[in-house]
Structure formats: C-alpha cells, structure tokens
Amino acid sequence: MKALVLGAGGREHALVYALKKSSFVDEVIAAPGNGGISKMVEVFPLNPVNSKEVLELVLTQKVDIVVIGPEAPLVAGVADMLRKEGIKVYGPGRAGAMLEGSKAFAKRFMNDCRIPTAPFDVCSSFDQALEALKKRTPPFVIKADGLAAGKGAFIIDDTTEARNILDQLLVKGVLGESGRTVVIEDFLAGYEITAMAITDGRTYRMLPLSQDHKRAYDGDKGPNTGGMGAYSPLPQVDDTLKAKIEDEVVKPTVEGLKRKGIDFRGTIYAGLMIHEDSPYVLEYNVRFGDPEAQVVIPICDVDWGRIFVSCAGGNLEESALINAARSGVGVVMASGGYPDKYETGYPIEGLDALEGRDDVIAFHSGTRMEGGKFLTNGGRVLTVVGLADDLKEARDKAYRAISSITFKDAHYRRDIAWQAFV
Numbered sequence: 001m002k003a004l005v006l007g008a009g010g011r012e013h014a015l016v017y018a019l020k021k022s023s024f025v026d027e028v029i030a031a032p033g034n035g036g037i038s039k040m041v042e043v044f045p046l047n048p049v050n051s052k053e054v055l056e057l058v059l060t061q062k063v064d065i066v067v068i069g070p071e072a073p074l075v076a077g078v079a080d081m082l083r084k085e086g087i088k089v090y091g092p093g094r095a096g097a098m099l100e101g102s103k104a105f106a107k108r109f110m111n112d113c114r115i116p117t118a119p120f121d122v123c124s125s126f127d128q129a130l131e132a133l134k135k136r137t138p139p140f141v142i143k144a145d146g147l148a149a150g151k152g153a154f155i156i157d158d159t160t161e162a163r164n165i166l167d168q169l170l171v172k173g174v175l176g177e178s179g180r181t182v183v184i185e186d187f188l189a190g191y192e193i194t195a196m197a198i199t200d201g202r203t204y205r206m207l208p209l210s211q212d213h214k215r216a217y218d219g220d221k222g223p224n225t226g227g228m229g230a231y232s233p234l235p236q237v238d239d240t241l242k243a244k245i246e247d248e249v250v251k252p253t254v255e256g257l258k259r260k261g262i263d264f265r266g267t268i269y270a271g272l273m274i275h276e277d278s279p280y281v282l283e284y285n286v287r288f289g290d291p292e293a294q295v296v297i298p299i300c301d302v303d304w305g306r307i308f309v310s311c312a313g314g315n316l317e318e319s320a321l322i323n324a325a326r327s328g329v330g331v332v333m334a335s336g337g338y339p340d341k342y343e344t345g346y347p348i349e350g351l352d353a354l355e356g357r358d359d360v361i362a363f364h365s366g367t368r369m370e371g372g373k374f375l376t377n378g379g380r381v382l383t384v385v386g387l388a389d390d391l392k393e394a395r396d397k398a399y400r401a402i403s404s405i406t407f408k409d410a411h412y413r414r415d416i417a418w419q420a421f422v
Helices: 010-020 035-040 051-060 071-075 078-084 094-101 103-112 126-134 159-171 239-259 292-299 304-313 391-402
Strands: 002-007 027-032 065-068 088-090 120-123 140-144 153-156 182-185 191-199 204-206 215-217 221-224 229-232 266-275 278-285 327-334 360-364 367-370 373-376 380-388
Touching: 002 010, 002 051, 010 027, 010 035, 010 292, 010 304, 010 360, 010 380, 027 035, 035 360, 035 367, 035 373, 051 078, 065 078, 065 304, 071 078, 071 094, 078 088, 078 094, 088 304, 094 103, 094 278, 103 120, 103 182, 103 278, 120 126, 126 159, 126 182, 140 159, 153 159, 159 182, 191 239, 191 292, 191 304, 204 239, 229 292, 229 391, 239 266, 239 278, 292 327, 292 360, 292 380, 327 391, 360 391, 380 391
Parallel strands: 002 027, 002 065, 065 088
Antiparallel strands: 120 182, 140 153, 140 182, 191 204, 191 266, 215 221, 229 327, 266 278, 327 380, 360 380, 367 373
C-alpha cells in the first residue's frame, strides 16, 4: 500500500515517521513536505488546498490512501473530492471540517449535543457584539468565526480594547471573511489540556491525553503561538476525569456527527478547559494537533498505517484500544522573534547526532534543504521529542538533545511539562 501525507509541518513529519514504521504500508510520499520530511521520503511541490493538483499527484503516483495533516485542505473539501474519485482518505470532508472551520457552527453543535462549553453569543454586526459584551464582565473572550492561522482568538481585560478588537474584525475586516462573524463567550478559569480521538464515523478510539504550551515564554508568559511544546500522557489527570472527558465530550461528539448525517473519518481534537474538575470544550480541531501529534503519535502502541486505513474504510471496530507505551515530551525550537517578525535561512547544526536514535526525534516544522544542509524556513523550526518510560526522563532527553542543536537566534521554552511536576 502506498500512502501520501499532505502537508508541510511538524505534524506531517510525525505522520510520515509513523507510516514509515508501519508494516501495513509499503511506500510513503509527502506533499509539499519540508526539509526533514524530504530526507525520509520523496516530496512533491504542490498547494495542498488545490484539489486538482492533489488528485493529479494521487493518480500519477498510484496512491492508495491520503492522510491529510492540516486543516485548510479539509475545510476546502479536498477529502470529499478524493473520496468521490474512489481514493481512501484519512480526514473528514467539508461538512465535518466545519467543526474547526466555523467557531459558530462548533458552538451550536455543542449546544445541540449537550456538550459542555462556555455560554456564548454569535454576532455578525458591531452593535450585536456590543450587546454581547454588556452581558459579560472582563476578561472578554472574542473569537473570529473562520480559520485565522492562530490569530483569531482574543482574551481581553479592558472594555475599550474589546470594542477596538470588534471594530477591527467586524467593521474594518482585518481578518477578511474569517472575522465577519465572531463568537463572544464567557471566560472560564482553569487549566487547558488536549483530548484527541480517531474515528471512522461510527466507532472511536481515544488517544492519550496531552497538554500544549501556547505562550511564547517560560511561565506561560508572552504572546500566543502555534504551540511551543507538548507532552503526553498526563500524570496529573486521574481516571475519573478521563472518564468524564470521554463520556461528556468525545462520545457525544461522535454520536452527534453521526446523528446529523456527517460521515467523519479522521481525528477529533477537543481543546478543553478543566474548570472545577469538569471538562469544557474551548474549540474543536479536525486533525491532529501540532505539536501534540509529535508526542502522542510516537508513544502509542499501534500500527498507524493499519489504523488510518481502518478509519478510512469504516472498520475501526476491528482495532484494539490505543494506549501509551511510554512518555513523550516535545520542545519547539523557534526562530528569534517568533510569533512576530523573524528571519529565516540560517543553517541548523547538531541534528546529525540524533540520527538512528529511537528515544529522541527531531520533527521538522519550518526547515528546507539547500546544498545538503538544513536551513530554517519558518517560525517554528523543530520539535525535539524525548521518549522514555518515565516523563521526567523523557523531558531530560529532549532538553539534552536541544542543548546540542543550534541555529542563529533560536529560542525555546525551558519549562515544558511543568504542570506535570507541581
């Protein structure tokens, strides 16, 4: 069986890594890939949102299954087009991808399915939004409805600043169509974790819980990013809370999609706030998280090729439960200045020392190959993952590896997984 991984980030590198280890898959290719992926498999330059380009590659390369990594192709309906042509796909169609593609759709879905989430209002005009603000006290939570590359969520303490954000989105249109509608919701205090599950539309399998670190700097300070590191499993989450997450969030999500006639085959990602010992859904994604994928995928005791094919074919019920066989801690090395302005094109040194190791993996996010060398090519450059039987040992391995990897102006958080040790 030949598999195509669609996408170019650290998540996609982890998917390629998993499929290369699968006894169920004979060959893996990727498009468009990145520097690290190109060292593992053949890569093809294309726009993953362009259905015609994707289909042409699938047909010419005689691909049997497409594993779609990022959200944009899913929201654009690439999976629908491939399935129409008889191609197996891991990833939901456009209807299911609305869980991530529209915050308003997701919140209404949660209400319909009685899935716990913060009270909210959907607003499409400035006046509506001001009325929604009046119903709340700071901090205010404002979210652009559509995809905004991680730049569409705001937590604001000041009413004047909240009005300014709403003016920027709803009047000035700074995020285009993505911000023409906004969701304003109550602020929930607590701590955030990630719950992911895979489903074939009927059956689901929970994955080990993980925790992302969104803020740029130690101590959860600084601006929000796409994620500066993650770890899994979570020793601080007990069996009672795990059962609540499955029973109150994951199970009703899968059943709700099925009841609404949405054939969802792929990953359900629920970003959760644990508030007063109960889970509340902050957001859905319809694919593996990044950097959560980089720690969750390597620790699971499964053949991922078989799992993806089972989901795509609608027979996941034949698969066993998925458990964590070890612990993983992933630390993102980013370009100086990220998530704001940064420069790229700097040589990356020290990666050779990790070749051949199965306990430390450097997943590439923003890299390219030039003249036989890896160069930085994005804001988040690498996710360095340590793997061990013990979470502390996994963390130590990740940081020891990072100490030997260098590129100009590299920065990373030094406290990934801190909540597991308090």
